[in-house]
Amino acid sequence: MLLKQISVFAENRRGAIMDITGVLHEAGVNIRAISIADTTDFGVVRLIVDKRKEALAALRANGMTVKETDVVALAVDDTPGAFHAALKALTDSGIMVEYSYGFVSPMGDGATIILKCDDQEKALGCLTAKGFKLLTADDVKF
Amino acid sequence: MTYHMYNREVEAMPREKLRELQSERLCAMVKRVYEKIPMYRARFDSMGLRPEDIRTIDDIAKLPFTYKQDLRDNYPYGLFAVPMEEVVRIHASSGTTGKQTVVGYTANDMKLWGEVMARTIGAGGVTKVDIGHISYGYGLFTGGLGGGLGSETIGCATIPASTGNTRRQVTILQDFKPTFILATPSYALTIAEFLEQNGLTSDELCLKAGFFGAEPWTESMRKEIEKRLNLKAYDIYGLSEVIGPGVAYECECQHGLHVNEDHFYLEIIDPETGEQLPDGTEGEIVFTCMTKEALPLVRYRTRDVGMCMPGECECGRSFVRMVKPAGRTDDMLIIRGVNVFPSQIESVLMDLDGIAPYYQMIVERDGNLDKLTVLVELTEETFTDEVRKLEAMSQKVTEAIHSVLGIAAKVKLVEPKSIERFEGKAKRVIDKRTQVNF
Numbered sequence: 050m051l052l053k054q055i056s057v058f059a060e061n062r063r064g065a066i067m068d069i070t071g072v073l074h075e076a077g078v079n080i081r082a083i084s085i086a087d088t089t090d091f092g093v094v095r096l097i098v099d100k101r102k103e104a105l106a107a108l109r110a111n112g113m114t115v116k117e118t119d120v121v122a123l124a125v126d127d128t129p130g131a132f133h134a135a136l137k138a139l140t141d142s143g144i145m146v147e148y149s150y151g152f153v154s155p156m157g158d159g160a161t162i163i164l165k166c167d168d169q170e171k172a173l174g175c176l177t178a179k180g181f182k183l184l185t186a187d188d189v190k191f
Numbered sequence: 192m193t194y195h196m197y198n199r200e201v202e203a204m205p206r207e208k209l210r211e212l213q214s215e216r217l218c219a220m221v222k223r224v225y226e227k228i229p230m231y232r233a234r235f236d237s238m239g240l241r242p243e244d245i246r247t248i249d250d251i252a253k254l255p256f257t258y259k260q261d262l263r264d265n266y267p268y269g270l271f272a273v274p275m276e277e278v279v280r281i282h283a284s285s286g287t288t289g290k291q292t293v294v295g296y297t298a299n300d301m302k303l304w305g306e307v308m309a310r311t312i313g314a315g316g317v318t319k320v321d322i323g324h325i326s327y328g329y330g331l332f333t334g335g336l337g338g339g340l341g342s343e344t345i346g347c348a349t350i351p352a353s354t355g356n357t358r359r360q361v362t363i364l365q366d367f368k369p370t371f372i373l374a375t376p377s378y379a380l381t382i383a384e385f386l387e388q389n390g391l392t393s394d395e396l397c398l399k400a401g402f403f404g405a406e407p408w409t410e411s412m413r414k415e416i417e418k419r420l421n422l423k424a425y426d427i428y429g430l431s432e433v434i435g436p437g438v439a440y441e442c443e444c445q446h447g448l449h450v451n452e453d454h455f456y457l458e459i460i461d462p463e464t465g466e467q468l469p470d471g472t473e474g475e476i477v478f479t480c481m482t483k484e485a486l487p488l489v490r491y492r493t494r495d496v497g498m499c500m501p502g503e504c505e506c507g508r509s510f511v512r513m514v515k516p517a518g519r520t521d522d523m524l525i526i527r528g529v530n531v532f533p534s535q536i537e538s539v540l541m542d543l544d545g546i547a548p549y550y551q552m553i554v555e556r557d558g559n560l561d562k563l564t565v566l567v568e569l570t571e572e573t574f575t576d577e578v579r580k581l582e583a584m585s586q587k588v589t590e591a592i593h594s595v596l597g598i599a600a601k602v603k604l605v606e607p608k609s610i611e612r613f614e615g616k617a618k619r620v621i622d623k624r625t626q627v628n629f
Contacts, residue, residue, distance in 0.1 A: 056576030058569055060606055086578045090585075090603050093576050112608055114574045147577065165576075 050185045051119035051169060053101055057094045058114040061087075069094055069113065076100075076107035082163055084150035095150070097122070097163060101186070121164040121172055122184035127153055132162055135181055142175045144168055194443050194506035197313025197345065198306070201453055202508045209509055212453055213248040216481040221245045221254070224487055227272040230265060231255075231489060251456065251479060252467055256490045259292065262432065267293040273485050283331045284431050294333075294431050295485035301340070303482060307437035307451040308341020314442045314449075314506075315400040315425050317371050319346030324369035324398075326360060326378055327405065329353040333435025334405050338373040341437060347371075354378070357385045364396050371400040373436075376408035376416060376424075380548065383419035393421035402427045404436060409534055411541035412548060413445075426515050432491055433478045439513055447500045447512030454482045457511060458490065459499050470501040476513065524620065526554060526561045529598050533619040536565060539591045546573065546588065551610045556624045563600040565592065568607050 059065040066085065073080060073096075082097040097120075098104045108115045125131040132151070139146060144166050151162040161184060166172040176183060196202045204212075222242045224231040234255045235241070244253060262270060271278065277297045284292040296304065312323070323342035327334030329351055342349040350369055352360050361382060363369070372379070379401060386392060398420060404427035416424045428448050429438040438455055439448035450457045455478050459468045462475040476497040480487050500512040524531045533552060540546045549568040554561060567588060575581060585602040592600045611618050 054576070056574075058574050058604075058606060060609070086576075088578055088582065091581070093578055093581070095576060109571075112606070114569050114571055114607055116571070116574050116576055118576045 050183055051173060052097065052122040052163075052184065052186060054118045054120040054163065054165075055096045055098060055101065055104055055108070056116045056118055057096070057108060059085075059092045059094050061089070061091055065092070066094060068111075069108070072107050072111045072113070073098065073104055076103050078104040078107070082150065082152055082161065084148070084163070086148065095148075095163075118165065119169050121166065121169060121176065122188070123162040123164060123176060124182040124184055124188075125160050125162060127160045131160070135162065135164075135176065138175055138179045138181070139164075139166065139172055142171065144172050144175060192443075194508075195313060195316040196506075196508070197310045202310060202449075202510060204453070204509050206509050209452060210248055213456060213481065214246070216453075217248050217251060217456065217479065218242075218245055220479075220481050220487050221489070223272060224489060228270055230261060230270060248456065251458065251490065254479075254489050256465065256477070256492050257488045258492050259432070259494070262292045266291075268295070270488070271295050271485055272487055273297055278485050280336075282333045282336075282431055282435065291331075292432060294435075297484040300434075300483050300485050303454060304337060304434050304437060305340045305344035307434065307454060308337055309344040310451060311425075311427050311437050311440035312341050312347075312371065312373075312402060313345060314440050315371065315402065315423065316443070317342075317345060317347065317400060321345075321347045321371055322367065322369040323347045323349045324352055324360075324364060324367070324372045325349060326352050326354060326372060326374035326382075327436075333429070333431045334373070337429070337435035337437060338402070342373075357381055361385055361389075361391070364398070365391075368397045370397050371402065372398055372422075373402045373427075375405050376403040376412055377406065377548075379403055379416045379420060379424070380412075383416070387419075393419065396420070398422045400425065402440075404428055409538045409541060411538060415541065415548070428513075428515070430493060430495075432486070432488060432493075433480055434483065438478065442504060442506040442508060444505050447504065447514055449504065449508050449510040449512055452510045454480065456481055457499065457513060459497065459513075460492075462492075470499040473498045473514075524552070524554060524622065526563050527598055529596060531563075531596055531598070535595055536592065536619075539595050540567065540588070543587060543591060546584075547607070549607075549610050551618065552620045554620070554622045554624055561624065563598060565600050565602050566605045566610060567602060568610055569604050570607060 057069050079099040080096055084095045086093045105115060123135055147165045149164045151160055153160040225235055225242045278295040279298050280296040282294050325335055325338045327338050329335035335353055339349050339351050350367055352363055399422055401422045401424045403424055413424045425441045427436055427440050429436040433455055439450045441448050458477040459474040460477050461468055468474040476493045476495040478491050479489055498514040500514055504512055536550055537548055540548050540550055547568045547570045551566045553564040585604055588602045
């Protein structure tokens with residue numbers, strides 16, 4: 050099961066990210082995970098949110114450039130080598146990871162890793178076959 | 192096919208008859224400006240030129256040029272040939288540099304303006320059963336009131352929508368059902384964009400023709416507008432000093448702009464030497480307003496770059512055609528010694544898939560080197576969350592600009608709608624260099 054990630058284009062200027070979070074705040078959207086890819090000229094803000102449709106509508110209504118991307122959300126133990134095991138499984142199957150970001154639950158019940166691979170379906174199949182736990186949209190709503 | 196003409200008798204007048212009319216009108220005009228306008232009297236006298244020396248239209252080359260600076264030096268009314276009691280309308284150019292250029296019209300000038308603008312719109316098949324939507328600014332700018340005047344002269348119900356508030360304009364286009372529109376080409380695309388963003392299509396509109404001008408645009412932009420708004424897009428040309436819109440217009444062949452030659456005499460000259468150039472050679476466009484009463488300019492240097500097309504047009508008009516101006520000599524930038532017209536950048540962007548035609552050129556000087564940055568607006572279709580694809584896109588634009596212009600530019604992707612649009616006219620160039628004196 051792939052998860053929908055929202056990406057937002059942000060120019061390199063003061064307040065660009067705050068503009069995005071401001072719109073989401075107004076719309077009552079909660080951010081579950083965030084990662085920012087930055088280049089010298091612009092950035093891409095990647096978000097996993099609880100209310101995806103509301104977030105998309107609000108961002109578009111504010112003239113922002115958004116795109117949805119399928120990503121893999123993986124639940125791993127918060128122990129040394131857990132993420133490595135998942136990456137090894139993917140690499141052994143010839144899958145390349147394009148980007149990844151993660152967060153640890155403060156409740157001590159493991160970590161969540163977001164993965165974007167060159168072949169998402171294959172990645173999904175590989176991780177499922179190896180018994181990794183994948184998260185769905187319902188899991189990120191909490 | 193028969194081509195539409197508002198005034199067939201004049202527009203398809205035999206060439207010899209037209210020349211006679213031009214000769215007659217030029218002679219009368221020369222006498223008038225010599226008597227009424229001190230600047231011309233002084234200029235003629237200093238050249239030893241008498242009004243009687245001008246006998247036919249071919250003598251026009253003997254006359255002195257008029258420059259934009261002359262209008263500034265005689266600001267505001269110094270070049271008017273009639274007393275103010277005969278003037279019924281005043282317009283002024285935006286004047287981005289220096290003083291505004293002030294132009295005046297008598298009641299006859301207004302009739303003349305209505306006539307030439309009616310020919311312009313009529314060439315696209317517009318008749319009095321049509322409804323016109325005028326999206327040029329109403330005000331000191333000649334576009335709105337001039338465009339509306341032409342529409343009313345034909346007898347069309349005319350909607351003076353003016354500029355701005357695209358949502359309201361689209362509602363008018365949907366509900367009032369205008370069949371033709373006058374706007375800047377970039378505003379036409381703004382309307383198309385609005386329709387698409389709001390889940391509407393051109394099927395909701397009744398537009399069959401659009402008359403676009405007031406800024407340079409390209410053939411690819413024409414195709415884009417025609418496709419997205421489902422209408423036939425005509426190029427129109429004019430400048431306030433000559434009359435406003437209505438100086439030259441396209442017919443249904445869409446191949447060159449016919450000059451309203453019974454009123455405005457066109458010459459193409461070498462901007463360096465002032466010599467007349469033959470048909471088919473690019474040079475500066477020069478107009479003489481033979482019939483205007485309030486502001487009859489003699490050989491006005493427009494600084495627009497254009498060319499006279501050789502040969503006759505299929506539509507049957509005898510009026511000469513000029514090639515759509517590539518740009519204004521004013522618009523032309525010299526970047527690292529290379530002549531660059533903003534319209535060239537536009538062509539590059541239009542030829543690349545998925546790149547919006549909204550751009551802005553910023554020219555700066557870094558030490559002794561000119562630096563060109565091109566801001567290009569991103570669209571939702573072109574946006575991807577993969578940084579390397581975005582970088583590849585800006586790289587593709589950089590390379591295309593380099594191959595067309597021969598200069599390196601830094602391309603910067605920016606958020607949609609972040610490039611300033613002024614009254615529908617996109618601001619294409621920001622030149623931050625200080626003037627270099629040679």
